[in-house]
Amino acid sequence: MTITSRNTPPRILVFAGSAREDSFNKRLARLMADRIDTLGGHATFIDLRDYPMPIYDGDLEADAGLPEHARRLKRLVMEHQGLAIACPEYNGFITPLLKNTIDWVSRPDGDLGGLAPYANKVAAIAAASPGGLGGLRALPLLRQLLSNIGVTVLPDQLAIGGAGQAFDEDGSLADEGQLGKLDGICQRLVTTLDTLHRT
Numbered sequence: 001m002t003i004t005s006r007n008t009p010p011r012i013l014v015f016a017g018s019a020r021e022d023s024f025n026k027r028l029a030r031l032m033a034d035r036i037d038t039l040g041g042h043a044t045f046i047d048l049r050d051y052p053m054p055i056y057d058g059d060l061e062a063d064a065g066l067p068e069h070a071r072r073l074k075r076l077v078m079e080h081q082g083l084a085i086a087c088p089e090y091n092g093f094i095t096p097l098l099k100n101t102i103d104w105v106s107r108p109d110g111d112l113g114g115l116a117p118y119a120n121k122v123a124a125i126a127a128a129s130p131g132g133l134g135g136l137r138a139l140p141l142l143r144q145l146l147s148n149i150g151v152t153v154l155p156d157q158l159a160i161g162g163a164g165q166a167f168d169e170d171g172s173l174a175d176e177g178q179l180g181k182l183d184g185i186c187q188r189l190v191t192t193l194d195t196l197h198r199t
């Protein structure tokens with residue numbers, strides 16, 4: 001069901017935990033952004049390749065503060081009400097890229113508190129992998145990490161296995177059942193944010 005009457009569409013920042021050019025998770029994140037827009041939200045897709053940062057190091061932070069890309073990203077997260085994240089599984093865990101990004105963004109920047117960007121955010125999570133489990137083992141860890149920093153994570157999630165065959169030429173999911181599940185997650189994110197932010 002698409003929302004037809006309400007306030008400004010909820011703003012949702014969408015990204016993948018992979019910088020790889022042909023990343024399956026970037027494909028999935030782009031598809032989530034497309035479905036969010038179609039279902040009544042306003043998605044902003046970003047590529048973490050455009051936000052390179054060093055591995056977090058307390059001495060770097062003490063000497064020079066946050067890297068410029070971390071500061072930009074921190075403000076970008078602040079400007080959105082929701083998050084949609086597609087993350088690869090590396091050895092059963094989330095990627096260092098995603099963890100490092102979330103860590104830098106969780107650091108204070110001047111008057112802006114460390115966890116301020118994450119406060120009252122709602123997130124949808126998904127994964128894609130060439131393997132059979134689709135990255136399923138990393139999703140509870142991503143869920144836990146986001147919960148630790150104050151983000152409410154929707155109970156629904158999707159792990160796409162056999163990712164090399166899962167996407168069609170248009171970037172959509174070939175399997176209608178999987179696409180329906182993804183739509184359900186995106187719709188729930190939009191509806192939840194719309195309800196929370198209704199004035």
Ligand SMILES: Cc1cc2nc3c(=O)[nH]c(=O)nc-3n(C[C@H](O)[C@H](O)[C@H](O)COP(=O)(O)O)c2cc1C
Nearest residue numbers: 018020023024025088089090091092129130131135
């Ligand atoms: C260090 C490393 C560990 C990996 N571990 C897993 C794993 O535990 N489970 C899995 O399904 N795939 C694993 N893979 C394969 C990734 O799912 C695959 O490289 C995938 O394409 C990465 O996501 P991307 O296409 O979005 O970049 C691993 C890949 C790397 C580089």
